[in-house]
Amino acid sequence: MSRIEAAFEPGRAAFIPFVMAGDPDLATTGRVVEALASAGADVIELGLPFSDPIADGPTNQRAAARALAGGATPAGVLDLVRSLRDGGLATPIVLFSYLNPLLALGDYAQRLARARVDGLLCVDLPPEEAHEHERALASCGVDRIYLTAPSTAPERLQTLAGTGSGFVYHVSRYGVTGERDALPEGLERHVAAVRKAVGRPVAVGFGIAGPEQAAEVARFADGVVVGSAIVRRIERSGTEAPEAVAAFAGALAQAVHGAREPQA
Amino acid sequence: MAHATGRRRGRFGRFGGAYAPETLVAPLTELERAFYEAVEDEEFLLAFADLLARWVGRPTALTPAPTLGEQLGLRLYLKREDLAHTGAHKINNAIGQCLLARRMGKRRVIAETGAGQHGVATAAAAARLGLACTVYMGEIDMQRQALNVYRMRLLGAEVRAVTGGSRTLKDAVNEAMRDWVGSVTDSHYVLGSALGPHPFPTIVRTFHEVIGEETRRQILGAEGRLPDLLVACVGGGSNAIGLFGPFLEDTEIAMVGVEAGGRGEALGEHAARFAGGREGVLHGSRTLVLQDEHGQIAGTHSVSAGLDYPAVGPEHAWLGEIGRVRYERASDEQALEAFARLSRTEGIVPALESSHALGWLIANAEAWGGRLVVVNLSGRGDKDVETTRGLGVGDGGA
Numbered sequence: 001m002s003r004i005e006a007a008f009e010p011g012r013a014a015f016i017p018f019v020m021a022g023d024p025d026l027a028t029t030g031r032v033v034e035a036l037a038s039a040g041a042d043v044i045e046l047g048l049p050f051s052d053p054i055a056d057g058p059t060n061q062r063a064a065a066r067a068l069a070g071g072a073t074p075a076g077v078l079d080l081v082r083s084l085r086d087g088g089l090a091t092p093i094v095l096f097s098y099l100n101p102l103l104a105l106g107d108y109a110q111r112l113a114r115a116r117v118d119g120l121l122c123v124d125l126p127p128e129e130a131h132e133h134e135r136a137l138a139s140c141g142v143d144r145i146y147l148t149a150p151s152t153a154p155e156r157l158q159t160l161a162g163t164g165s166g167f168v169y170h171v172s173r174y175g176v177t178g179e180r181d182a183l184p185e186g187l188e189r190h191v192a193a194v195r196k197a198v199g200r201p202v203a204v205g206f207g208i209a210g211p212e213q214a215a216e217v218a219r220f221a222d223g224v225v226v227g228s229a230i231v232r233r234i235e236r237s238g239t240e241a242p243e244a245v246a247a248f249a250g251a252l253a254q255a256v257h258g259a260r261e262p263q264a
Numbered sequence: 265m266a267h268a269t270g271r272r273r274g275r276f277g278r279f280g281g282a283y284a285p286e287t288l289v290a291p292l293t294e295l296e297r298a299f300y301e302a303v304e305d306e307e308f309l310l311a312f313a314d315l316l317a318r319w320v321g322r323p324t325a326l327t328p329a330p331t332l333g334e335q336l337g338l339r340l341y342l343k344r345e346d347l348a349h350t351g352a353h354k355i356n357n358a359i360g361q362c363l364l365a366r367r368m369g370k371r372r373v374i375a376e377t378g379a380g381q382h383g384v385a386t387a388a389a390a391a392r393l394g395l396a397c398t399v400y401m402g403e404i405d406m407q408r409q410a411l412n413v414y415r416m417r418l419l420g421a422e423v424r425a426v427t428g429g430s431r432t433l434k435d436a437v438n439e440a441m442r443d444w445v446g447s448v449t450d451s452h453y454v455l456g457s458a459l460g461p462h463p464f465p466t467i468v469r470t471f472h473e474v475i476g477e478e479t480r481r482q483i484l485g486a487e488g489r490l491p492d493l494l495v496a497c498v499g500g501g502s503n504a505i506g507l508f509g510p511f512l513e514d515t516e517i518a519m520v521g522v523e524a525g526g527r528g529e530a531l532g533e534h535a536a537r538f539a540g541g542r543e544g545v546l547h548g549s550r551t552l553v554l555q556d557e558h559g560q561i562a563g564t565h566s567v568s569a570g571l572d573y574p575a576v577g578p579e580h581a582w583l584g585e586i587g588r589v590r591y592e593r594a595s596d597e598q599a600l601e602a603f604a605r606l607s608r609t610e611g612i613v614p615a616l617e618s619s620h621a622l623g624w625l626i627a628n629a630e631a632w633g634g635r636l637v638v639v640n641l642s643g644r645g646d647k648d649v650e651t652t653r654g655l656g657v658g659d660g661g662a
Contacts, residue, residue: 125283
């Protein structure tokens with residue numbers, strides 16, 4: 001069982017925060033990741049900044065731009081993960097990336113494995129284009145996380161049963177990343193269908209703004225991803241981000257982990 | 265032929281593909297199916313042909329350019345896409361895709377635009393077919409092409425300024441894709457060049473192949489033989505693939521695609537992907553991309569907004585690799601000289617994009633002495649006179 005698979009415990013949903021690596025600089029990201037782990041994150045998604053993030057909304061676009069302006073590179077992000085691991089971080093890390101900066105790394109599967117990255121989610125690499133990617137990552141023991149969306153057809157869910165590992169990241173709605181006021185209709189039904197077809201834990205993301213929504217999703221999903229809402233707090237607090245994020249992440253973790261406990 | 269086998273299922277050799285976020289996978293599959301059904305459907309083809317004939321004004325002329333031809337020592341013809349409705353070849357694809365969108369039951373179309381020509385063409389096609397239209401345009405391009413912004417609004421389109429990134433064509437594509445990810449159920453994205461995820465490069469080529477088909481008939485009529493050389497500018501590469509496509513099997517015909525050489529060799533100073541790019545993935549397609557060592561997309565420069573883009577259409581990347589088409593470049597300066605020279609010699613003001621094709625030919629005419637050459641005049645230059653006047657081009661009879 002991979003470290004990611006082990007993070008999904010029966011009876012409660014996993015809390016999966018997302019932050020952009022290098023926003024505003026890699027040293028701050030290191031402290032943010034440690035704060036998230038202490039706050040109760042079960043898996044941490046680390047964004048690899050890319051100049052042209054077509055699936056991201058304004059909050060994450062600005063985060064990527066800040067990270068690139070701060071000099072973050074793919075190699076630098078891997079160095080950060082390696083040093084976090086050397087420092088004793090045990091929380092599994094999933095890299096959230098676009099394909100082009102990975103290609104620039106050369107043999108990215110081995111480089112990710114050497115940095116002890118646990119999984120990779122490549123936003124613009126659907127399973128149909130991912131044969132080499134699958135093989136290379138699997139042979140290095142790195143989990144391959146794929147996305148599903150409301151538009152994903154049942155027969156493609158079947159394909160995903162034989163492709164990928166770790167968990168499935170279900171995009172809750174049409175549109176780019178970013179906070180939204182309400183959860184989309186039919187989400188619970190979609191999550192159940194994906195879980196049944198793919199046979200892996202299903203984490204839900206895109207648009208979850210705070211603890212209340214996170215708890216609502218955690219009642220039926222296996223994991224809850226919160227990104228832009230955290231990134232926006234980092235944006236406001238810069239190098240003070242670790243402190244600013246810790247309390248919010250703690251509240252999210254509590255909401256997610258406690259969602260299925262009987263109400264007092 | 266190697267080329268034919270390379271074209272299967274959205275792949276051009278190892279280039280192309282559909283590197284799209286999951287939300288777009290199903291809509292792209294739906295689009296692929298709808299497109300292949302449409303091009304087999306007599307009714308659709310008749311409607312498209314009728315719009316091309318009676319609304320776009322096709323066929324466009326193949327005009328001899330005797331004065332410039334004589335000066336250069338070759339027999340020169342210009343394929344006059346500048347005479348097409350809205351002033352450029354872009355309208356062929358725009359009306360084709362809008363017709364397809366309507367057939368698919370979409371109510372709204374989205375487009376990106378650089379020079380504004382594709383935006384104007386899509387706005388016009390959407391108006392003609394009763395579709396709502398949103399056009400994304402970089403803030404910088406909106407300044408350099410203010411008149412086209414007005415034309416799009418006049419045609420009923422909403423023009424949204426793109427303020428992220430380099431605020432040019434690349435960022436307009438990003439924003440159009442983001443819109444589409446959120447609006448796929450009722451909107452179609454009319455991609456304006458031969459790039460993006462499959463099936464776009466194939467759709468765009470198909471709707472533009474009328475350029476090459478007409479050219480073949482016209483040159484046979486005028487000269488009784490096929491040309492020795494075809495020249496077209498290449499941004500994404502839609503006008504070039506439209507001209508080249510129907511001639512690819514005629515291996516005796518040489519073809520040159522001309523990229524924007526800009527104002528220098530350094531990354532960021534040009535848009536010459538074949539010379540300065542590396543294989544990568546941008547906007548859904550594996551192709552040659554201008555990028556830094558870390559895989560971040562590089563800035564580009566060209567005096568022409570329509571060529572100012574960091575990736576080339578995947579079929580061009582393939583045609584370059586197998587050596588079927590040569591890809592060369594013309595600098596800003598060469599393009600501006602050609603712009604003024606064609607205006608004087610033939611009474612035709614070419615778009616700055618098309619001026620790159622002419623600029624390369626002028627610089628390399630000696631090698632083609634006495635030969636029969638067709639240059640695709642992909643658009644008219646009226647949109648550029650503000651820019652060229654600012655640069656002092658052609659003023660004072662100098």
